[in-house]
Amino acid sequence: MTSAQAAHAALGYGGFMLGGMALALPMAALREVVPMVSLCPLPTPNPAVVGGLNLRGVAVPVLDLRLLLxxxxxxxxxxxxxxMVHEGHILGLLASAVTGIFQTADGEVKHVRSDAGAMAICQGTLVRADDGAMVGILSPAAIAAQPHVPLTEDPEPQRSRPLAEAVAGSDPDGDSLSDIEAHFPVMLLRCGGIALSIDALSVAATLTAPSVTPSALAQGHCKGVIAHAGMSVPAVDLQAMLNLGALPCDDAQQAFVLNTAEGAVAFLISEVLDVVRCRRDAVIPVPAFALPHPALFAGALPASALPADATERGDVIRSQCLLINGEALRAQEQVHNLASVAQRRQGAQTAQAGQGGDARSFAKAMHDGQGAQPLLTYMLAGETATPLNQIQEIVSWRPDMAVLEPRGKLLGMLVQRGVSVPVLCLNGLLGLPAPAMTATMSVLLVASDGECVGFAVTQLRSIETSSWEPSLQGGPSPHSHAGQGLRTRQLAKVGPPGEERMLPVLDLQAMARQLQSGALVATPA
Known part of the structure; x- marks a missing residue:
């Protein structure tokens, strides 16, 4: 391995997608990633140059590699x-998504033979150590040498100098890379007026203008789901997760994705400010009592450890920026549960696509003893579960939601997404003592026959997968008391091996149907 190859391997690669192509640039050639706004025309005969991007007052040519190929x-x-930066010049490469900074298991590019010309832009392939994906490694020199591709003089050469010097200063045998290894790539980001940072190697992808759609997963810090890589990925308010307040909904302009063993989770942020290299020994400790969630932070980066232009961008990095512990964030219990449930729920939705989502198909699945399903667990007279695919949405209970005085089991009415929804006390429907109306209460919104019913529960517990047990004898009729229904419905086994527990399963869609048909009475006569 040459010294340059060893240096690139130590620094890692920046991955991105373009259409169906997985590509990457050596970190030495990667300057930053920015959202694409309107492009201005550029006078060049190369049709792959799709225009010029205004980057802080500098016109940067943007190249669509698909057209080049x-x-x-x-x-x-x-x-x-x-x-991309190369020999004192910069050039923009169009991308559909960023797949994060990564390093490889063996560090070597498997070189491929190609004809001269456009095909030479790919110098070889690598297998990513984090997800096993095959990635094409681009050659910055070959891209820059393409005919009629204009290059812009780098307006910020100081941002590349430390990196270039580190590569050039490596030992010829590739054994002395201590200066490179002493640094790590850091993604600087903003949440509202708060400056944060995270080890860029822990980030799998960044998303521009993410569209958050409603989901049954929307509870706590999760605001819904984002479509990413063909999956519905839970979208979490990073600022709220860190106990630093809530990110305003209209300020969620970008997101970054962390991959876990269970699946992916996206974290909503205001914007990515930059990706820079910092010395590992520049991280300073922060007293635990000063942080609302100290386990999720690795310390702080003083402004003096960051490039001068990075501290000016966004006008939020003043004396320091907090450094998020990516591994701790990835291992956080809510992140773990959301990733696991989102992945299983997507599989369950695919498997159940032809069944229909009403109470009849639910009852049939229960009777047939079909396989594992995700469950939402909550507190009634003990822990109780409902299949997650019955829950359209979860909202926090607020007294000002009610537009009626509470009457019997009917707590009131709320307006959700332009629809009037009756909210009923689930404890009351089941003949259980009325709970105290506290801030921990949640409303489970359940759709049935084109209408929506809200069931108020005292406390949510978790989202878990289950293994169905055989049905109990003597199941209730559709018109039996709901409280009896809870005690005689099928049980489900949840929890990890060795810690399993049996929970009663409540069919909320069947209960909604009983309310609609008058079999259950919600208000006093």
């Missing part, structure tokens, strides 16, 4: 631009 260039849903 003779492929069809379909419109991208949320395009961004990867800014």
């Amino acid at each position: 003779g492929q069809t260039a379909e419109p991208l849903a949320a395009p961004c631009v990867v800014v």
Whole structure:
């Protein structure tokens, strides 16, 4: 391995997607990633140059590699631009998504033979150590040498100098890379007016203008789901997760994705400010009592350890920025549960696509003893569970939601997404003592026959997968008392091996149907 190859391996690679191609640039050539706004025309005969991007007052040519390779260039849903730097010049590469900074298991590029010209831009392939994906490694020199591709003089050469010097100063045998290894890539980001940072190697992807859609997973810090890589990924308010307040909904302009063993989770932020290299020994400790959630932080980076232009960007990095512990965030219990449930729920939705989502298909699945399903567990007279696919949405209970005085089991009415929804006390429907109306109460919204019913529960517990047990004898009729229904419904086994517990399963869609048909009475006569 040459010294340059060893240096690139130590620094890692920045991965991105373009259409169906997984590509990457050596970190030495990666400047930053920015959202693509409108491009201005540039006078060049190369049709792959799709325009110029205004980057802080500098016109940066943007190259669509698909056109360079003779492929069809379909419109991208949320395009961004990867800014490449080479020999004192910069060039933008169009991308459909960023897949994060990564290192490889063996560090070597498997070189491929190609004809001269456009095909030479790919110098070889690597297998990512984090997800096993095959990635094409781009050659910055070959890209820069393409005919009629204009390059812009780097307006911020000081940002590349330390990196270039580190690579050039490596030992010829590739054994002395201590200066490179003493640094790590850091993604600087903003949540509202708070400056934060995270080890860029822990980030799998960044998303521009994420569209958060409603989901049954929307509870606590989770605001819904984002479509990413063909999956519905839970979208979490990072600022709230860190106990630093809530990110305003209109300020969730970007997101970054962390991969866990269970699945992916996206974290909503205001914007990514930059990706820079910092010395590992520059991280300073922060007293635990000064942080609302100290386990999720690795310390702080003083402004003096960051490039001068990075501290100016966004006008939020003043004396320091807190450094998030990516591994601790990834291992956080809510993140773990959301990733696990989202992955299983997507599989369950695919498997149940032909069944229909009403109470009849639920009852059939229960009777047939079908396989594991995700459950939402909550407190009634003990822990109780309901299949997650019955819950349309979860909202926090607030006294000002009620537009009626409480009457019997009916707590009131709320307006949710333009629909009037009756909210009923689930304890009351089941003949259980009325709970205290506290801030911990949640409302489970359940759809049935085109209408929505809200069931108020005292406390949510968790989202878990289950193994169905055989049905109990003597199941209730559709018109039996709901309290009896809870005691005679099928049980489900939940929990990890060795810690399993049996929970009663409540069919809320059946209960909603009983309310609609008059079999259950919600208000006094």
